[in-house]
Amino acid sequence: MVSILALLALGGVALAQYGNSGGSGSSSSSSSSAAPSPTATALPSGVHAVQVGNGGFNFQPESLTVPVGDTVEFFFHPLLHGVAQANFDDPCHPANDSAFWSGFMSVQSGVGSTSFKLKINSTEPIWYYCPQTTLKHCQSGMVGVINPPSGGNQTIEAFKDAAKNASTSSNPASVQGGIVGTADQVASSSGSAASSSPSGGLGAPNAVASGSLVGVILALFGVFVAV
Ligand SMILES: *[C@@H]1O[C@H](CO)[C@@H](O)[C@H](O)[C@H]1NC(C)=O
Numbered sequence: 001m002v003s004i005l006a007l008l009a010l011g012g013v014a015l016a017q018y019g020n021s022g023g024s025g026s027s028s029s030s031s032s033s034a035a036p037s038p039t040a041t042a043l044p045s046g047v048h049a050v051q052v053g054n055g056g057f058n059f060q061p062e063s064l065t066v067p068v069g070d071t072v073e074f075f076f077h078p079l080l081h082g083v084a085q086a087n088f089d090d091p092c093h094p095a096n097d098s099a100f101w102s103g104f105m106s107v108q109s110g111v112g113s114t115s116f117k118l119k120i121n122s123t124e125p126i127w128y129y130c131p132q133t134t135l136k137h138c139q140s141g142m143v144g145v146i147n148p149p150s151g152g153n154q155t156i157e158a159f160k161d162a163a164k165n166a167s168t169s170s171n172p173a174s175v176q177g178g179i180v181g182t183a184d185q186v187a188s189s190s191g192s193a194a195s196s197s198p199s200g201g202l203g204a205p206n207a208v209a210s211g212s213l214v215g216v217i218l219a220l221f222g223v224f225v226a227v
């Protein structure tokens with residue numbers, strides 16, 4: 001047990017030093033950027049995730065079937081994306097004055113801590129896009145659909161093809177139609193990481209937790225000594 005605590009303490013000191021080396025004055029550059037993979041944790045039931053701009057100008061999944069009454073939660077990735085509702089005929093522009101719009105979400109790394117939740121009220125197709133004009137996200141294929149028609153020529157491929165031809169893109173005038181708030185996955189995964197991570201089988205969760213606390217305290221002490 002003593003050696004475990006010592007290891008944890010050393011780890012804490014190392015982390016503290018690492019954190020210290022990067023900061024120039026500001027001490028609060030947070031560890032929240034270490035957000036776990038968005039697929040790592042379960043969402044509340046009835047909530048369906050769409051990743052926005054995760055490694056490319058796209059939505060994942062770009063086509064999603066969602067029951068009436070459920071919610072789609074959009075999670076934002078770097079650097080600056082948004083979600084707005086279009087009509088099938090005009091992929092890169094707001095459907096009308098009441099088209100939903102998340103606003104542009106600025107994310108530096110990982111998954112943004114703010115999400116956009118959209119309630120699904122019918123089985124009608126919902127076509128959407130990212131209106132970022134820099135690098136023409138919509139025209140590059142950053143479009144998606146919820147509850148696509150089961151047949152016919154209104155497909156996500158046709159929507160994407162039409163988007164390529166759009167000469168401009170634009171966003172709705174105001175954020176509306178959904179809820180901008182704390183992202184479910186980011187919040188729940190940081191909470192569950194501490195309790196569910198086996199930490200290499202070091203021992204019971206309580207022992208690990210108290211060891212970590214000692215580590216943090218010793219790490220703070222280490223910084224104090226270093227300064
Ligand atoms: C706006 O467009 C959407 C998508 O076509 C449609 O479902 C909605 O009824 C329209 N709203 C108004 C007020 O026209």
Ligand SMILES: *[C@@H]1O[C@H](CO)[C@@H](O)[C@H](O)[C@H]1NC(C)=O
Binds near residue numbers: 153154158
């Ligand atoms: C889709 O089908 C309709 C008739 O069902 C037709 O009028 C329209 O031109 C078709 N659009 C495309 C892009 O093929």
Ligand SMILES: *[C@@H]1O[C@H](CO)[C@@H](O)[C@H](O)[C@H]1NC(C)=O
Binds near residue numbers: 158161162163165
């Ligand atoms: C896009 O533009 C090309 C060339 O102008 C045209 O051939 C094609 O039919 C257009 N596609 C759509 C989906 O509008």
Ligand SMILES: *[C@@H]1O[C@H](CO)[C@@H](O)[C@H](O)[C@H]1NC(C)=O
Binds near residue numbers: 119120176177178
């Ligand atoms: C569903 O209804 C809610 C409440 O009126 C509204 O805020 C939301 O924008 C609607 N969802 C869609 C996809 O239009």
Ligand SMILES: [Cu+2]
Binds near residue numbers: 053080130131
């Ligand atoms: Cu985008």
